[in-house]
Amino acid sequence: MEIKNQDFLKKENLRLVLKMISDDGPISRAEIAKKMKMSPTSASRIVALLNRINLIEEVSINQRNVGRKANYFALNKNGIYFIGIELDGSYFRLGLMNFNEELIYKKTIDLQNSHPDIVVQKIKEEVGELKQKFHLTNNHILGLCVGMPGIIEPNQGIVNFSVQLQWKDYPLKDVLQEQLNIAIQVDNELKMKALSEYKFCGDSVNHLIILGFGSGVGSALISHGEISRGTSNFAGEIGHTIVDPNGTYCPCGNFGCLQTYIAEPFLLNEAAKIKKMDSMEELIREMENGAVWAKDLISRAIKYASIAINNTVCSFNPDMVILSGTLIENYPYIQEELLKEYSSTIWGPAKDSFEVKITETKDEGVILGAAIQMKRYFMENMEFLEGEKI
Template sequence: MKIKNQDFLKKENRSLVLEIILNQGPISRAEIAKQTSMSPTSASRIVASLQENKLIREMNMSSEGIGRKATYFIPNEHSVFSIGVEIDQKVIRIGLMNFIGKLTILKYFDYQSIDPVATVQFIADHILQMIDDENLTSDQIAGVCIGLPGLIENDKGEVKLSAQFDWKNIPLQEMVEEKVGFTVFVDNELKLKALAEYISDPEPKKAYMAMIGFGSGVGSALIKKGEIYRGEGNFSGEIGHTIVDPYGIYCPCGNFGCLQTYIAEKFLLDEASKTKEIENIQALIIEYENGEKWARNIVDKAITYAAITINNVVCVYNPDSVVLAGSLIERFPQIKDQIIEKCENQMWAPVMKTFQLRTTKTGEDGVVIGAAMIVLQHFIKNIHEKSGV
């Protein structure tokens, strides 16, 4: 109930000046003061303090004009780094992001996560190795964020349920923090990917961006004015278990007709295997394109349900943009095209023209990018606590 008093403003202003330099640098003290309505003295004081902490540095600008040259400031990209990690089906991705939001290293490791303890050890070893290889000191690391599919309680950093790995109630944040010694966050992969997509998009920002992922599972995520919509326990958007036919296919969760049973990879392969042993989705798509009747029926049904999913997500969230993601979209553009075409039939007419539809631009790297970005965001917002700036 407290009003925003001077003390609060001061803290907010520090983060704000840093954000302006990150987004607009090179920029002068005068311009910062103008944009923020701060006094030149306050702007100079904050800039000096950020410079002392090596988060920003001066830049020499040649000028055509005459008179005293202004000093310009840019972020010091090598000052602070963040680490993004994705635990995926058969691969672990680890990326290092510099202070201006660029991934400087991104490594893929073939790794099948089964035992959480082993996975934690694997991740921690590779993080520490990466920091060592890059000659970074631990105080240059803003933190680590790990993204994975499932119900992730991000405030506790706990994996409540991840069906893909058969993990339940795993205190992943605590386990990794113990090994690496930095701040660790844990989050749902699709939410991180949606954030990455939102921030990376050069187009004017949308107010309500929904992402829908079709791959090993089905999920959705919503970015509302730059913020992840989480819900009470961070499992909003878990559409895989919305019921789209109460007399439909049996789902291991105990219900009939959960959306995932019509479209997630495992279920498509289960159906295919009743006709022919099939190794993976790529093999199924080949059969489909060869015109095999059984493969056409399975894939056509999945396409119909994907279009229905887009309709249902749009009806519920009323977004102004929808971004399609996931391996089915990213690896099989011909399937993506058919899903979009099918939307013409399946969308409720009044919502048809209310949003832009596109596919991801960050692709397979999106989760790592989003994970590293959320660490940086947290660092910038809490700059007054962390660095005493």
């Protein structure tokens, strides 16, 4: 037991020193020892290990003080990488993030078939091409995280159910780990996008809600930098809150779910009762050409999206609400009208308690957030030290 406790303390010191270098670097060994209240020998040993495994690097800085020159260390931002993936029904996006949380590469790949075996094979091929492009080995990549729609069990990486992909009880983490031989995480896409949005919000934001309006409707809450998950990781699934028990059937099995009044597939199904529409672009065009029924349908979706904002604000009392998703990001009319409309539905005491913004990360949000989540996992667990003498 004592040996295990010692190993834990050593890993914790490594994690804290790495975080200090990340936050305060360039920094010297002496400064690390002083701030960490550890011996110079211990600080030197930890710095040497982090340097050996390419997490930090020695840097030169201009010094005005006369005396013995100190060695300074900063993150080796291009020594190791994390891969983030956004998986949807018709495509997936892949991004490469360095240790400094900078997205240095992204690519969108169309999917003709969303069967899990085909998707896994495509991911394997694209990761292989990515490694070749940047001359990377598995030692350079500390892990890959997939953000996707649906109910995900994040610890085991099992896709319990995804309406968009029609997957059920699929062990995506285990399958990808076997194929790629690197650490894998799987999580809900909107939770991953929330992480990336939080990164750019500044220290004044403690409670952030992101709302996604697109092929489905969902939300995610970041509180003091941590994802709020609930017991089974489906906190925020507001799309399946029921607004009319006699309403439209939802693939979840209920009737009148909120998303059936807002999400793209349901809007197109409703439009088809009057005129077949193959895309939201066609529906918007129909409205712009003067079709009253099309404007009414879109206006109703905007009203229910406003209700979704009010309901999440009343439930979670955030100081920031981020609006995202294809309906917001791809259609200026819907974005502008929602920004005009939502305030009329907000509960009185909540009106001036929060700020509303449009997503800043847009189509990079999920892949960046997924890569950040992978980095967080390793910073907490330090699994890359397995086999290293600490």
